[in-house]
Amino acid sequence: MKLGYCTITWGGVVGHPAGVTSVKDLFYLTHGSMDGAVRDIAAAGYQGVEMFDGNLAEYEDKPEELRGIMEEAGISLVSVYTGANFIYADILPDELHRIQRAAELAATFGAERLVVGGGARRAAGTTDQDYQRLGNALDTVTDIAAAAGLSASYHPHLGTIVESPDELERLMPLTRIGFCPDTAHLAAGGADPAATIRKYRDRIHHVHLKDLHKETLSFLPLGQGELDFPDIVQAVQESGYDSWLMVELDEYGGDPRAAAEISRKYLEELLH
Helix, strand or coil, X not given: CEEEEEHHHCCCCEECHHHHCCHHHCCEECCCCHHHHHHHHHHCCCCEEEEEHHHHHCCCCCHHHHHHHHHHHXXXXXXXXXXXXXXXXXXXXXXXXXXXXXXXXXXXXXXXXXXXXXXXXXXXXXXXXXXXXXXXXXXXXXXXXXXXXCEEEECCCCCXXXXXXXXXXXXXXXXXXXXXXXXXXXXXCCCCHHHHHHHCHHHECCCEECEEECXXXXXXXXCCCCCCHHHHHHHHHHHCCCCEEEECCCCCCCCHHHHHHHHHHHHHHHHC
């Protein structure tokens, strides 16, 4: 297994303000220095990094700058995260346009994987057709990624129509996209992360690891919360997945590099 880390901790996640009036420009962003994040992640002992599509877009006109940052740190871009509503027919072409751009940027910077979240909850309530539309859209995302030389996976997420185990079970037969289990989001949605990994073992294309305090739904460095990571790691190994484990921590009150170091030390102990 190779260990990577997500840059989200260096500034948290926001959406690009242009997306308020232009869906095609609604990228995810973290408001932190990618230079600092990459250097910290490398210094904490990781080999790879995951970034948001919007942070990559900031280097679209100056690709050598980001390549130089990663080369100097001795780290590679593993994956790029993006997402969309996916259920609204009128805006879907613009959302897919943005995902196409994200995939092309990811390929430009040498990434292997495109990770997507989404599936909006309607104010009027979720319909069966929403899951079918989401499944169809994710198939298109899979094709967009493949055309760019990337593997695509879907990331269940709080706030979408795929939070709970029942909702994930409802979606998975409707799409051929790979599965990215996020241990904390799965647990917060009521699932047993290890059991979910075992259930969808043949669909796993990417993995996000983070810990959770269930009562407050607070995300934490690995080993600092309540999740059973020995069982989670064993489930991943049983699945035959032997690739990147990406540690993610959406927010942290302390030093992001210190959090990354805590998780790496804990995870390396489990793996060895």
